[in-house]
Amino acid sequence: MLSVAQFLMYQGGWATFADLVRVVSRHAVSKALERGEIQRIAAGIYALPGLPADTATVLAYDSVLSHVSAAAASGLPLLVAPEKPHVMVPPHRRPRPGPPAVLHWAEVSSDERRERITSLSRTVLDCSRMLPFAEGLAVADAALATGRLHVEELIAGAVALRGAGCPNARRVATAATPLAGSFLESMLRALLIEAGIEGFEPQVLVTSHRFRARVDLGHRRAMLALDAEGFEFHGSRRDFAADCYRYDELNAAGWLVLRFTYEQIIGDPTWVVANVRAALAQRLG
Secondary structure, eight states: OOOHHHHOOOOOOOEEEEHHTOOOOOOOOHHHTHHHHHOOOOOOTEEEOOHHHHHHHHTTTTEEHHHHHHHTTTTTOOOOOSSEEEEEEEETTTOOOOOSEEEOOOOOOOOHHTTOOOOHHHHHHHHHSSSSSSHHHHHHHHHHHHHHOHOOOOOHHHHHOSTTHHHHHHHHHHHTTOOOOHHHHHHHHHHHHHTTTOOOOEEEEESSSEEEEEEEEEEEETEEEEEEEEEOOOHHHHHHHHHHHHHHHHHHTTTTTEEEHHHHHHHHHHHHHHHHHHHHHHHOO
16 A cells, blocks of 8 residues: 555655545644645645645645746746746735745646646746836846747737736847857847847847858958857867867958847946947947
8 A cells, every 4th residue: 555655656755635645644734744745735735745835835725837937937047046936826815824935926837737837928028017127128038939929929918918017027028039059148139138238139140251150249341249148168178279260260251240148138238238339339330
């Protein structure tokens, strides 16, 4: 006969009391609680100790993971991880005791209710409503890059929005692209958009008779390339040599390459924008 803990393990770490007593006795559940083998998350909900905070919170509030918490769970990039889980509860429901959380009241679909997480499009739009433009754009770009969300769907959802944050969400949806190569590239592109700098395209392919290379953001007319450099470093002499070869070839082909680090893009955006403006002025005469 299965123990209470074994049954919960087979169920993914949690189960309702009704499900438990179909397999084990009420006495076994009580004893497992006394021994600390299981924990009571909410009325009628039991789980193994160490259940992820997001899961425990969703169960405690009988809710759906949403906003930045849903983005994180979906593998979308965030500049700052949420301090507390964000969950969506049915409208007009009275607050109930539970773990620390940020509660949002709204209707959810049957699919969202079943999966216990908001849909990808809704997650992106909710993040775009609450996050600064650059961070919302990074989330949207990453979602589009998965191929599970399309630009037309995102724009249609943004147009249908009502309430707080709609202008920012619509701006994000209009600017988002599946072509962005990284979170940092999206943040850099957002700086240019907010500064009114036009003409840069993501992942521009530069070719010459000798080589082909992609740049994170390229201005074709100015032949100006911007690369967003993350925390990665060259692990071998071969990698370092290939990087030097790439940049030398780009410069020899007539392209000016500006490389911006995470610290510069996130910590000193004014300096980044000023350098891009200066380079554009120089290149365009």
